[in-house]
Amino acid sequence: MKVKLSVSRAREQEVRAALAAHGIQVDEDADLVLSERDRSADCLMVRDRETRELVRLPAEEIVSVESFGHTVEVYARDGVYRSGERLYRLEALLGPERFLRVSNSAIVARDKIRRISPALSMKFTLTMADGRRVDVTRSYYYIFRERLGI
Amino acid sequence: MDLISLLLPILLAAAGVLLAGAGYFLLYRWNVNRALAAPDRRRLRLPAPCRVLAALAAALVLASLALVIAQLSGPARLTDAGGIERDVRQSQNVGSDWTVEIGLDGRAAAVLAYDPRKEEHVFSVYVNDGGTRPDYVFRYGGKSTSIQRGIRAFELEGATALISMNALGIAAVESHGGARYEVAPNRPFAIVIPGGGYDLYDSAGDLIDPARSGWYERTQVR
Structure with a gap:
């Protein structure tokens, strides 16, 4: 049996040992996930878009996460990565304190927003730390305002 | 009915509405980005620019209608x-x-x-x-x-x-x-x-x- 771990670093070794004692292997590509309650992930396991190399990406380096069809791309300061997780799972993993859902296909890091450009209609365009622009759609307009207190 | 005396105030009011709308939009953008810079400070919550512009446009339409009705119902001017x-x-x-x-x-x-x-x-x-x-x-x-x-x-x-x-x-x-x-x-x-x-x-x-x-x-x- 294989499981994927989503626990804090402090408890990772303990959990790995416990699972190994019961013959359960830890695998990043496993279908089953063992996650710690009420915990935001410190990092994500992603694959480099170019080299396909598996990378442990710290959450504080993530600028935004966007989905394009079945593909989920993670934009960090130093490159672009791909995740096998669905967007709603990543939103839960990364935690609402640091990351905001701004559309059906995008999550942004709150502290990586550099500028907010409102439109005449109920939309915003966010300029992120890496220079990319992400739109806050009408559906998320009020949620976004509520979260930022504007 | 003098067309100029009817259209001129409406056009001036429309220009005023556009200016007010533009000014409000700039204020709204400034307020939003201030919230980004200082998230812990209390912030003035401003309505979305589209709603303010819609309200101003509605007021302009009502005022224009009132002006037209006043001109039409008033006594005709003797001009010639x-x-x-x-x-x-x-x-x-x-x-x-x-x-x-x-x-x-x-x-x-x-x-x-x-x-x-x-x-x-x-x-x-x-x-x-x-x-x-x-x-x-x-x-x-x-x-x-x-x-x-x-x-x-x-x-x-x-x-x-x-x-x-x-x-x-x-x-x-x-x-x-x-x-x-x-x-x-x-x-x-x-x-x-x-x-x-x-x-x-x-x-x-x-x-x-x-x-x-x-x-x-x-x-x-x-």
């Missing part, structure tokens, strides 16, 4: 001889076979309506209240023995309205400023001349003293 004649015929029950003489300048209008046999008449004096845009307002009217048998002068600032059935046979009026007005000696007339005095002449060029007829009346128009 045609309008004045219509007003005289309607308000003084002038017969369709009566002749209407109108003398008009920028300050006043003198009107004399008389029957084909010149036995009956009605007169009217209008003063322009509109400044640069004509808007003649009725001031005097009715029948006058002075007009029937002599001449009547209505004196206002800078102009004099002369109305007469021309029983005196006046052929010309010359203002002391030098302007000369020819009239048919056997025909009633209503003219407006510059103020400052005038002389009357018959067809032979002789001076006529209207006071000698005993029917010379001067009225100061306020």
